[in-house]
Amino acid sequence: xxxxxxxxxxxxxxxxxxxxxxxxxxxxxxxxxxxxxxxxxxxxxxxxxxxxxxxxxxxxxxxxxxxxxxxxxxxxxxxxxxxxxxxxxxxxxxxxxxxxxxxxxxxxxxxxxxxxxxxxxxxxxxxxxxxxxxxxxxxxxxxxxxxxxxxxxxxxxxxxxxxxxxxxxxxxxxxxxxxxxxxxxxxxxxxxxxxxxxxxxxxxxxxxxxxxxxxxxxxxxxxxxxxxxxxxxxxxxxxxxxxxxxxxxxxxxxxxxxxxxxxxxxxxxxxxxxxxxxxxxxxxxxxxxxxxxxxxxxxxxxxxxxxxxxxxxxxxxxxxxxxx
Numbered sequence: 001x002x003x004x005x006x007x008x009x010x011x012x013x014x015x016x017x018x019x020x021x022x023x024x025x026x027x028x029x030x031x032x033x034x035x036x037x038x039x040x041x042x043x044x045x046x047x048x049x050x051x052x053x054x055x056x057x058x059x060x061x062x063x064x065x066x067x068x069x070x071x072x073x074x075x076x077x078x079x080x081x082x083x084x085x086x087x088x089x090x091x092x093x094x095x096x097x098x099x100x101x102x103x104x105x106x107x108x109x110x111x112x113x114x115x116x117x118x119x120x121x122x123x124x125x126x127x128x129x130x131x132x133x134x135x136x137x138x139x140x141x142x143x144x145x146x147x148x149x150x151x152x153x154x155x156x157x158x159x160x161x162x163x164x165x166x167x168x169x170x171x172x173x174x175x176x177x178x179x180x181x182x183x184x185x186x187x188x189x190x191x192x193x194x195x196x197x198x199x200x201x202x203x204x205x206x207x208x209x210x211x212x213x214x215x216x217x218x219x220x221x222x223x224x225x226x227x228x229x230x231x232x233x234x235x236x237x238x239x240x241x242x243x244x245x246x247x248x249x250x251x252x253x254x255x256x257x258x259x260x261x262x263x264x265x266x267x268x269x270x271x272x273x274x275x276x277x278x279x280x281x282x283x284x285x286x287x288x289x290x291x292x293x294x295x296x297x298x299x300x301x302x303x304x305x306x307x308x309x310x311x312x313x314x315x316x317x318x319x320x321x322x323x324x
Contacts, residue, residue, distance in 0.1 A: 139299025
């Protein structure tokens with residue numbers, strides 16, 4: 001292990017006092033977070049920053065500083081963003097920094113925002129959507145499976161690669177007894193589909209999403225509504241696929257028409273089906289592995305990009321279930 005202390009000098013370009021102030025944060029909170037995480041000392045005079053620590057730690061901190069400085073030209077910095085950049089720049093895996101980083105394959109462009117991948121598994125997942133007809137994203141909550149799929153669907157729609165977006169979920173109660181839900185059909189199914197609406201609102205805005213739904217350019221529906229249809233020239237997402245039966249997921253995958261792309265997401269550790277019912281997603285991992293045009297990305301606890309405690313919870317559950 002590299003224990004030799006070294007000092008790295010970083011020049012943050014272009015010089016911009018406002019961007020520098022956002023980088024440092026109120027009372028240098030962002031710099032303190034970096035110091036604590038990498039166990040380094042950071043001192044700056046204007047845009048010249050000195051970082052003192054072990055070689056690998058100092059390099060990782062320098063990489064994060066430069067990326068944060070470049071990114072906050074077009075989006076405000078937050079404690080969450082600082083954490084995410086630290087997460088993707090582990091001490092033993094420091095990525096080179098480039099001012100062109102906004103334009104490479106690690107960024108999904110939508111009308112309202114840019115979505116950046118945060119780790120190698122996310123990057124492989126997004127790239128596989130360009131290279132395959134069917135992509136499976138399997139792993140724990142908080143790894144960005146659904147969010148990145150929706151972002152890629154919005155990008156495909158806006159660039160006219162597809163003519164519509166279809167988002168589906170199985171309507172399965174997650175251990176609760178919801179009882180009889182009042183209202184029309186839309187009112188009954190919306191609680192199951194809310195995460196998909198939230199992602200679309202963030203990327204397109206509430207008003208535009210509503211108009212696209214009215215025109216049937218975006219369709220959000222329970223999985224059962226897919227039966228008997230052929231879905232062409234569409235970007236199709238099946239979310240929470242761990243709660244499909246083998247028959248349901250087979251039905252869904254055989255709906256695919258020409259010019260369509262499909263992403264299937266799920267977490268096989270959170271299955272809400274009755275105990276005597278097999279998960280279709282688990283079966284697909286075995287049946288479809290190795291078929292050309294079908295890709296599987298397996299996410300792990302280390303890929304979680306929510307609050308740091310979420311990663312710890314997922315890891316704890318994995319250890320517990322391994323012992324049982």
